[in-house]
Amino acid sequence: MKLSPRDAAGYFSRPDLDKCGILIYGADAMRVALKRQDVLSALLGPNGEEEMRLTRVAGGDLRRDGAALLDAVKAIGFFPGQRVVFVEQAADAAAPAIKAALEDWVPGDAHLVVTAGSLKASSALRKAFEGHKNAYAAAIYDDPPSRSEIEAELKRAGLPLPDREAMDDISSLARALDPGDFRQTIQKLAIYKHGDDTPLTSEDVAACAPAAVEAAVDDVIHVVAEARTAEIGPLMARLKAQGVAPVALCIQAMRHFRTLHTAASDPGGAAAGVARMRPPVFGPRRDRMVRQAQNWGAHKLDTAIALLTDTDLTLRSASQNAPAMALVERMLIRLSMLASSR
Numbered sequence: 001m002k003l004s005p006r007d008a009a010g011y012f013s014r015p016d017l018d019k020c021g022i023l024i025y026g027a028d029a030m031r032v033a034l035k036r037q038d039v040l041s042a043l044l045g046p047n048g049e050e051e052m053r054l055t056r057v058a059g060g061d062l063r064r065d066g067a068a069l070l071d072a073v074k075a076i077g078f079f080p081g082q083r084v085v086f087v088e089q090a091a092d093a094a095a096p097a098i099k100a101a102l103e104d105w106v107p108g109d110a111h112l113v114v115t116a117g118s119l120k121a122s123s124a125l126r127k128a129f130e131g132h133k134n135a136y137a138a139a140i141y142d143d144p145p146s147r148s149e150i151e152a153e154l155k156r157a158g159l160p161l162p163d164r165e166a167m168d169d170i171s172s173l174a175r176a177l178d179p180g181d182f183r184q185t186i187q188k189l190a191i192y193k194h195g196d197d198t199p200l201t202s203e204d205v206a207a208c209a210p211a212a213v214e215a216a217v218d219d220v221i222h223v224v225a226e227a228r229t230a231e232i233g234p235l236m237a238r239l240k241a242q243g244v245a246p247v248a249l250c251i252q253a254m255r256h257f258r259t260l261h262t263a264a265s266d267p268g269g270a271a272a273g274v275a276r277m278r279p280p281v282f283g284p285r286r287d288r289m290v291r292q293a294q295n296w297g298a299h300k301l302d303t304a305i306a307l308l309t310d311t312d313l314t315l316r317s318a319s320q321n322a323p324a325m326a327l328v329e330r331m332l333i334r335l336s337m338l339a340s341s342r
Contacts, residue, residue, distance in 0.1 A: 021112025026140030059090030066097030095124035162200035172280035
């Protein structure tokens with residue numbers, strides 16, 4: 001039987017033990033692996049592997065030894081509890097062995113979990129599960145997680161419910177990151193909030209979201225964008241001591257000011273432009289970017305990008321004689337003064 005995406009989400013967290021098994025397939029191997037991990041965890045609990053209740057079978061081996069799968073499904077475990085046979089990276093060549101195991105399955109046998117890549121509708125493996133009244137087939141698409149899936153991830157990590165703004169930030173993060181990175185970020189949030197029962201906030205999400213740039217470089221660029229000219233010298237000295245390359249600093253500054261220009265040019269205003277950024281910007285940093293884009297305006301940002309471009313070309317020119325870091329510092333001071341001009 002086919003599982004719809006909505007029904008599949010519930011099944012992955014609460015598998016039906018009366019069914020003989022499930023096929024999980026899709027083009028994105030990471031998404032398939034995460035769903036398979038959820039199913040195995042729900043079926044076996046935390047000690048399944050230690051208690052030898054999980055048997056792994058390579059899909060490629062079933063073409064040579066199809067009987068091995070049926071033997072594994074029928075085997076009696078030493079420890080009590082649900083047993084699972086997991087067939088990884090199966091293909092249509094494994095379909096006869098898997099179909100035989102499904103047909104011979106009786107209550108008390110091991111639950112069969114099979115994963116595969118992208119399968120056509122004509123796939124023999126898909127037909128074996130979709131045509132079986134006691135088995136499921138679930139397709140995993142490359143869509144971002146739904147709100148219910150995000151809430152399930154938060155619950156699984158033991159996190160309190162977020163406030164509305166934080167939930168919007170987490171949803172943006174789910175759309176911007178691949179599934180593995182998103183789950184790692186949620187786990188990082190769980191560690192960050194350990195012992196804290198207050199709702200998640202945008203500040204919490206911002207603290208745990210993957211950083212876009214090195215903090216020290218980020219600091220000096222924000223100082224420039226906010227016209228705090230007197231602070232540029234000490235920060236540049238710190239960057240030089242850390243060995244930051246002048247060209248790398250120029251590139252990061254160019255990226256930041258192009259982002260501000262995109263936000264300032266948005267028909268819906270700077271706030272709408274920042275909200276549409278990918279990867280998303282969170283918490284206080286988002287508010288900071290909105291203020292900067294509003295204060296600069298598109299016209300001055302055009303001038304800033306032209307100055308950054310000229311400096312970048314000079315840095316890459318073989319004929320430039322001035323120290324590279326001094327050129328960058330001079331350019332940043334000019335940008336900061338431009339920000340404060342009318």
